[in-house]
Amino acid sequence: MTASCLGVGRAALVAMMMAGAALAPFVAAGPARAQMLSGFAQAVAETAAAEPALAAFYAARGHAPLWTTAEAASRRAAFFAALDQADANGLPVARYRAEELRARFAAIETERERGQLDAAMSLAYLAWARDISSGALEPKKIDAGIVREIRRPDPQALLNGLLASPAPARFLRDLAPKSPRYAALVKARLDLQAEIATGGWGPEVAAKRLGPGDSGPGVIALRDRLIRMGYLRRSVSATYDGDLHRAVQTYQLDQGIKADGVAGEGTLARINRTPEERMKSILVALERLRWMNGLDLGKRHIWVNLPDFTARIVDDGKMSFETVTVVGMNQGDRRTPEFSDVMEMMVINPSWSVPRSITVKEYLPMMQRNPGAAGHIQLVDSRGRAVARESVNFAAYNARNFPFAMRQPPSNGNALGLVKFLFPNPYNIYLHDTPSKSLFQKDVRAFSHGCIRVGRPFDLAYALLAAQEADPEGYFKSVLKTGAETTVKLRDPVPVHLVYFTAFPNAQGRIEYRDDVYGRDAALFAALDKAGVALAPLTN
Incomplete structure (x- = not known):
């Protein structure tokens, strides 16, 4: 009809x-x-x-x-x-x-x-x-x-x-x-679209290194690009002056790299990235926030951003504690996963129960060559009893039938350091101290087997214990002094969020960027692109 x-x-x-x-x-x-x-x-x-x-x-x-x-x-x-x-x-x-x-x-x-x-x-x-x-x-x-x-x-x-x-x-x-992060990223998307529509941030900086006192075309290109990015006021100076030095420092801080104010190779490589490249990070970040929509982060929570190599305590929306971290290396199952859980306890003077994968893939071959290898780690049977190395024919076993586990007792040299923080999960991921302190000095800190090493573990423990102890530092040190493995339950468990944001707003309203250490953003953007998400506005 x-x-x-x-x-x-x-x-x-x-x-x-x-x-x-x-x-x-x-x-x-x-x-x-x-x-x-x-x-x-x-x-x-x-x-x-x-x-x-x-x-x-x-x-x-x-x-x-x-x-x-x-x-x-x-x-x-x-x-x-x-x-x-x-x-x-x-x-x-x-x-x-x-x-x-x-x-x-x-x-x-x-x-x-x-x-x-x-x-x-x-x-x-x-x-x-x-x-x-x-x-x-x-x-x-x-x-x-x-x-x-x-x-x-x-x-x-x-x-x-x-x-x-x-x-x-x-x-x-x-x-x-409804999070402020999401609104800031939407604004950043619109700003980048406007930059793309007007030709981007200008010519690339054709130099390997620029620093205070330098002058010439490279400095001019650097100056103009930082002006377009919003890091520098308009000027006509062709010299790497104090204003340019400070602008480069601010830019480096926003990239999570050493802020020395010198535009070296790494800094220039980042400055030369296009708005289109940065847009990919923004689009993936928006998608990641949508995945977390409706999740109660917690009035107090721990926010671990893997590519930023940091862990923060957030109280009522404001950061109250921050530490650098080391995360899983970019290899197979050693990459730290992304998920949320709840921290329930810390273990002071922890022993290290070596994961099965490390036991059979790394230590078993070593002990087959030399039964005394890794002698600081105990061999234990199914009932948890220590087994003498000389009583075992390691050559008779392989990764599938090796009947023993391995455990490192508490000590200053323990792989977990002197404290670990547990949020029980199927992936056996937790935060912990480490005796390997030198790795915290590096810009890219992806070296662990998957767990998250904390640069300031004692301070993290004090911050968590402050909710239940009048003297959190004194209490922690008194337990530590015993040398005995001790589990301390958190009276108020704290949500933990392991996230992966290569683009995020800072307190000043600028967007900070990090490298895609695991290549996850690249894979996600490829999927968004396939689904029809556009870098630039769609036109009729």
Whole structure:
């Protein structure tokens, strides 16, 4: 049945709907009306069948429309406005088919088409709502080291929530992450898009090293690039003066590298990166924050950013403690995974139970060559009893059938140092002290087997114990002095978040960048790109 058969032209019918008039009242009563409604309902049911939750939602409402009536005008407008911001949020715009849906509203001729469009709008809404609230990708399918549990929204809750909301624009806006980090990254995306549109940050700096007192074309290129990046006020100086020195220092701080104010090879390599390269980090960071949306970080929590090589305690949104870290090396299963858990205890004077993989892959071959190798580590049987090395024929075993475990007793030379911090998890990851202090002096600190070594472990212990001990330092040292392995439970367990952000806002509002030490961002951006996320604004 066409609109003309109903006695009203297509343009008039669409105009009435879009202006706020419901379609159904313009159909005659009796069999014709029943036929019309049946056509609408059947089209809704057929189209909604692609998503079981949506089919159930419509069925529960007698297939009543959600988008194509007069009453839905504000809901419809709010959703299209939200779709107009999908690109700013770094979402795959084409996935939601906004322009096609708009065009279909202007071309409706039959009730069947209206039913198909109503359900199509709902499918687009569910796709967008899922993406904006919890991410457009399934990270575990892209990198096995991203084991974060993602809280996907319930489709029925999304549909019923929107239906019941008296302020649909606010309801849709609240689906996105509300953290200041997310808002700052959206702004950074828009700023970078503007830079890309105007040609970027200018010519690359063609130099290997620039420092105070230097002058010439290289200094001019460096000056102009830092001006475009917002690190330096406009000037015409061709000399590497104090202002330029300070600007380079600030830039280095924002890159997490040694801030000596000299533009060496590493600094210049970063300065020469394009806005497009930086945009990739921003887009992946937005996606990672969506994965964490709805997660209660905790009034007090520990934030461990792997590529930043830092661990921080955050209290009421403000950093109260910071330390450098060493994370897993960029090899196979030694890369530190990303997940959230809860720190429940610390162990003072810990022993080290050597992971099975290290025992059979590293120590067993050593002991096969020399039974006395790694003699500072005990060999223990299945009942935890120490076994004399000379009683074992190591050549008789391999990685599959080696029946012993290995354990290093508490000591100053213990691989875990003098304290470890436990948040029990399936990946056997924890924070700990280390006797290998020199590694904390390096810019890139990916050297461990996966656990996180802490540069200021005692201070971290004091900060955590302060919530339950009047003299946290005195208490810790008294336990440490005993030399005995002692477990101290935290009265108030603290959430721990192991995250991977190569782009994040700092307290001054600038975006800091870090290197993609594990290559995870590159893989995630490739997936976002494949899904349709664009570096630059989409144009018609």
